[in-house]
Amino acid sequence: MDSSRNRGKTREGRLSAADILEEAPVYIWAYPTFPGPQAESKQANQSVFRQGLLNQLQREYQPWEQLRAPSLQGWVCYVTFICNIFDYLRVNNMPMMALVNPVYDCLFRMAQPDSLHKEEEVDCLVLQLHRIGEQLEKMNGQRMDELFGLLRDGFLLQDGLSSLSQLLLLQLIEFRAAGWKTTPHGSSPPTLYHHR
Template sequence: MNFCTIRHGCKVLHANLGCFPGILEQAGHKKYWIQIVFLLSTDPSNVDLDKVANVIVDQSLKDSVFSKEAGRICYTIIQAESKQVGQSIFRRSLLNRLQQEYKDREDLRNRSLQAWICYVTFICNIFDYLKVNNMPMMALVNPVYDCLFRLAQHDSLQKEEEVDCLVLQLHRIGEQLEKMNSQRMDELFSLLRDGFLLQEGLSSLSQLLLLEIIEFRAADWKMTDAAQKYYYSEVTD
């Protein structure tokens, strides 16, 4: 029997995960984690991996904290599925669901800004973790770029939440994305520079974040000590 410790605040929940040990490491909502544990704790041949994928996506769209960690969970499930089940049901279901939400991304944004930001965070997290021959999945490159381009539009730059999401994702996967398609990265940063220099109504925080990410890329996706001291002290102040 394999056990995985799931932390929820100061509480610890031990669950038998059958042939999928180590999948869950942290809990954001106890009720949700119990659901995932239930889905994964049955006999491997009876695990509904399509349902597991949909539950993870659903939760990622609701929970901003979980959306940042879901990529690692999905990666671990995919690895376990590949080695122990010999299929790719979970990965196929996950990518199909991501594609579905991608097609409806504008409706999602109009319906719930928080869900939209969670989706962008989630798909970027998946892009970061899922590799093919140690390279990011080509199928995710343009959808990720399209999401980031949407965050760089005039109306999105007016919202600090979207600017913050854009900058966070570029910090995480910007260098990887640029290696996959440098032309689109040039176009994206052209939008960001225009937004920073020309767009009226940007908050001081949004201006600071945009300037920071522009300088971050200019420094080959590295943060100099001087820049870190300046920007972090400004945000703190």
């Protein structure tokens, strides 16, 4: 070992912090930049994870009407979960195409007249569209137009909607009309908090 490498060593033979910082760029540039077996293994593990997750979502998705009937809270949790997966799980920095139609199907179900009378479902629908509406529209604009047609009809034609549901739907319609951006005097949608 040359003398310049020995100058900063402590009595125990370790490098001092100053020497490590001084030599760190040498170590950083010495690593290769191409993917090795660990990167391939990580990609394979991610693929296995994604496939397992999609299989589980598909198993849960099949009887979604059965999930909604006995437990509205379970249904709202499922929709929130699938929308979160759509939002966060990416392939080549794009949302997973396999989730576009299932997410739309869930949101369409929440836009039906009987669902618009349940504030929990309206709240979930509005929050999810605030988060992922723009991404969903880029993936399938025609379905988004159809969904907002249902929401407008529900807002204008449904009798018995609560004031909060009407407010949430109006804010959502305005949010999309503004290009998925909050208006200068607008705010994020109010959130329902239920105390049991």
